[in-house]
Amino acid sequence: MASERTRKAFLYAAKRPDAAQERTLMDFLTKKHGEIELVFEEDASIDDGFRLVVGDEVYDRTKEGRFRHLKGLLNQALSADDNGKDVISLFKEAIVGWDGEVSPEEEGRVLTVGDGIVVIEGLDRAVYGEIVVFESGVKGMIQDIRRDSLGVILFGSDTDVCEGSRVRRTRKTAGIPVGEGYLGRVVNALGEPIDGGGMIFADDYRAVESPAADIISRQGVDTPMSTGILSIDSMFPIGRGQRELIIGDRQTGKTSIAVDTILNQRDKDVICIYVAIGQKAGSVAQLVETLKKKGAMSYTVVVSATAAETAPIQYIAPYAATSLGEYFMYQGRDVLIVYDDLSKHAIAYRALSLLLERSPGREAYPGDVFYLHSRLLERSARLNDDIGGGSMTALPIVETQAGDVSAYIPTNIISITDGQLFLESDMFFAGQRPAVNVGLSVSRVGGAAQTKAMKKAAGSIRLDLAQYREMEIFTQFSSDLDDSTRKQLSYGQGLMQLLRQPNGTPFSTHEQVILLTMATARVMQDLPPTEVAEFRKGLLSYFESRAAALIGKIEEEGTLSDEDKEFIIKTAEEYRDQVYHA
Secondary structure, three states: OOOOOOEEEEEEEOOOOOHHHHHHHHHHHHHHHOOEEEEEEEOOOOOOOOEEEEOOEEEEOOHHHHHHHHHHHHHHHHHOOOOOOOHHHHHHHHHHOOOOOOOOEEEEEEEEEEOOEEEEEEOOOOOOOEEEEEOOOOEEEEEEEOOOOEEEEEOOOHHHOOOOOEEEEEEEEOEEEEOHHHOOOEEOOOOOEOOOOOOOOOOEEEEOOOOOOOHHHEOOOOOEOOOOOHHHHHHOOOEOOOEOEEEEOOOOOHHHHHHHHHHOOOOOOEEEEEEEEOOOHHHHHHHHHHHHHOOOHHHEEEEEEOOOOOHHHHHHHHHHHHHHHHHHHOOOOEEEEEEEOHHHHHHHHHHHHHHOOOOEOHHHOEOOHHHHHHHHHOOOOEEOHHHOOOEEEEEEEEEOOOOOOOOHHHHHHHHHOOEEEEEOHHHHHOOOOOOEOOOOOEEOOHHHHOOHHHHHHHOOHHHHHHHHHHHHHHHOOOOOOOHHHHHHHHHHHHHHHHOOOOOOOOOOHHHHHHHHHHHHOOOOOOOOHHHHHHHHHHHHHHHHHHOHHHHHHHHHHOOOOHHHHHHHHHHHHHHHHHHHOO
16 A cells, blocks of 8 residues: 555546556656556546646646647747748658657646636746646736745636636747738737738747847947937937837827837838837727828837736736847847837736735835836847847836826836936927927937937027026016017027927928028027918928938938038028018
8 A cells, every 4th residue: 555655646537547558657657756656537528548647747648638739849840940941841840750749748726816817836847937828728927936826917818717727837938929020010919910910920939028138239329210309309319229218297298209200210221119008999099090191000010908908918018019129129120119108017017916915115016116117128229230230219108197207117217218208298288299398308318319410400409498498487577678688588489489390290300400400590580489380391392492412411421511501591591581571
């Protein structure tokens, strides 16, 4: 009789094995596990084969188990790089080489399930971030490891998972299929198409969480990622590989800046990825429609995890999108990725953490919430030329409450990024759009990410605007102003009007250079502020017809000589005099 300490193996089958079969099983078990007792359990649901369970190891010789193993072999063959062999040849090799044997699987049991969180027992050798598969086919990711249980977040409905059901290891970390086929598509956080455009054929598979490029693999940020927005490109330039935060209250134009930047990448060989986290499905659909109308969808991927999705899906979405961006970056391509927005991402992670019974801290967030975003944003970089020279530029969006940039999540992300664009509610509602606050916004890359032409054209515009804002505050209650102060106010008002820009109308580099050069030379000094927008439109058309050589030079060489500057000022004055008969 076996002692109490003797391990037990449980055999599940429709009928008891005969003596010869039992002897074969015992020989196998004794050789692998030593002294062991075989216990038979009748299971009428198994119509062919058997399941042998030893601890958390499972030898599944049922039809389903063999088919699952064969499917895994075929997927492995499909993902292997075999010198350009066709798919049929790879499948043939996998099938011919398979002897019908099934490797042992590790299984656990569901203890509790609810709110997208499952607690399981068993799977003693499972690792953090590993994908597990439940009996119903739903997948989950291990997110919490304790002494006697594991916390798993579900990537599907928890109604398909019940207490006591089986769950098995896959020995794979969470990942997403990637490739050129994703361009122009709308997908969910798992890389599955949700736009009705049919199946996407992937070129590769990447883990959703991977280490950021090290310092040696990076190079300095010195190439512009032009937004097409005059106030940003002139004063807070963004470079390829930079992380520039867009921060402000609700409904202040944060998403509009990101969308305009995507529109401005047309014909610039930049791949754009827009990640919608916790947004309304209608808002995402409207954004996709805008991108299609403007011809930007062909180089854009939209990854959608709307407010209707579960917290685990919202949590994983930005990491999955970043993996897609890394695929292109490591191919030497330039990528722009927009996270809209990380406030909702942090809230989804907070919900997960509280459900996993992690200790809450400030504002109920867990202690590792900083790491949540730092390991995401650090993956944006500009790689050195030895590994392709690709880049990934990040535009994370954060929503504030009543302009409070000192809240927990905003301060965290400000400290991770390379600058921020602060959008002010009062400016927005006063009609100044984009409502970029000159005093609180900054780019820590600065002029390094500007062309020589833009740097020369922008000149002192930021200082001029700061002086105007200060003077405006001091003179708003004064009616008796001297001529110098009146001119300074008029100049500042003209600049503010010039920086107003409708949505979906990004300026090209040469247009920005012309407008800035003209404005800082005070060509618009005596224009009524209400006429600046019309003057700007007509001036650009005037230059298009008379300065083709200069436009070509600015776009191709990115330079602006003193002679070019004088020419721009002279031509702008000519146009002004013609229109206003000065």
